[in-house]
Amino acid sequence: MNSRIPDQSKPVIAILTTSDRIRQFRGNRSNFRDIIRTGREQGYLVYVVTTRDLKLDERTVNGYVPSATGKLWYSSPFPLPQVIYNRISNREEEEKAPVARKIAECLEHEHIQLYNPFFFNKWNLFEWLKESRSTSKHVPKTRRLRSPQTIAAMLQQHDSLYLKPENGKAGKGIMRLRYRADSTLPFRLQIQTGKKNVTYKAASMDRLWARILREKGKTRYIIQQAIVLATHRGRPFDLRVLLQKNGRGAWSVTGVGARLAGARSITTHVPRGGSIEEPASMLEGTFGTERAAAILKNVPTTALLIARQIERASDNMIGEMSMDLGVDEEGGLWFFEANSRPMKFDEPAIRKLSLERIFQYCQHLARQNK
Structure with missing residues (x-):
């Protein structure tokens, strides 16, 4: 790691993540290493901090930086950051009460700027x-997936639709629905699991809806026209x-x-x-x-x-x-x-x-x- 002396005129920057009992903190370590290396090369003091260690009423906080080889991470006291780059890795973590509270405190703090405060829905x-x-x-034409009626109404305008989790990422949970009027099993639902997908064929909307409910569970979904x-x-x-x-x-x-x-x-x-x-x-x-x-x-x-x-x-x-x-x-x-x-x-x-x-x-x- 480049150990250039930080430039005092530049802000102290912390990469925000959440703590982990076994691995100290969560998140993409190679990404954090790249960010810290780039910051150091430009004369910034940069470190990783967890929401638990970020105590806003103290002058120093416990943060993490990688060793020279980048394999190990050391904890050390650092000055309170002026800018916080939010890299909490998933929504479930970010919605936990203590984490959400800490983000709200950062947003209200008069001397700290936090950017990327939330995930998109x-x-x-x-x-x-x-x-x-x-x-x-x-x-594309988009509606919330609430009932079989929503599907029927969308299929009147589009013969191919996508069903997507409102809070999904990296394509997880996406399904594709096609309607073929000339078939005895007109509803074709493609369900993606990993690199494979299976196609479920249904004769009626009731059967189709039962399968969709089984796939989506309690997850909220949108339904969207498939663009060719x-x-x-x-x-x-x-x-x-x-x-x-x-x-x-x-x-x-x-x-x-x-x-x-x-x-x-x-x-x-x-x-x-x-x-x-x-x-x-x-x-x-x-x-x-x-x-x-x-x-x-x-x-x-x-x-x-x-x-x-x-x-x-x-x-x-x-x-x-x-x-x-x-x-x-x-x-x-x-x-x-x-x-x-x-x-x-x-x-x-x-x-x-x-x-x-x-x-x-x-x-x-x-x-x-x-």
Whole structure:
């Protein structure tokens, strides 16, 4: 680890996570190491802190930094941070009363800036984007899944639908429903488990609904029109956009990647068999050079519009998000998903800039009065 002396004029930054009885703290350690290394190279004092150790009424807190090899983590007293980068890894942790209380205290603290205070809920995202004319045209028809009647009403307009958990991530729990009027078993429900999926066929809405209830349990779901996506080598793909605020506190596009769906997958997520592709060459293969260039030019503009609308409607200060945009057969762009705690992008240039942007924005935040 680079042990450059921290620059006293720069803010102290803490990466927030939750504690773990066995492993000291939770979260993606390799990501934390990369963030700390990047911060040190730029003269920042950066450490990991748990919500339990972050005592806001004390001058120092117990934090963690990696050893020179990066294999071990040492705990040590550090000054109270001026900026907190929230990387709590899942919603269940964040909703626990002591954790939620600590985040609320940070948001109210007069000398601490915390960014990315919460995870997104899919239903809220689509509702927020429908509020603006400029973003509503990029949103597939979406309803809350409450009853078989909701499915019947949606199937009258669309013969293919997606069922998605409101608080899902990485494609978990997503189902696809197709209706084939000419079949004795007209309802086809594709259920994704890991890299495989099974198709359940039903003759009646009652049977279908019983199976959906079994799959979803108590989880709240949305139901959404399936967009016919452009394909590459016969498989659908979508674009992954990373947006972060820069040193001026303005939204900017850090990078655009592409994800191609796995052979039998109903989503493009890499853990479900999807693969990382190069956006320009993939779009060129489908649309030709000129059309591909026009689509790619449209991506940052659309993503920035959407990010600003999400932040405005959420009424919270958000520092970054990743976004999934689908490209239909005509080259139109559709919003599918945004994540307020982006996973790391594997594309090296995007990864490098994304780490630098964290500190540019932290520096901007530290200069703001609350």
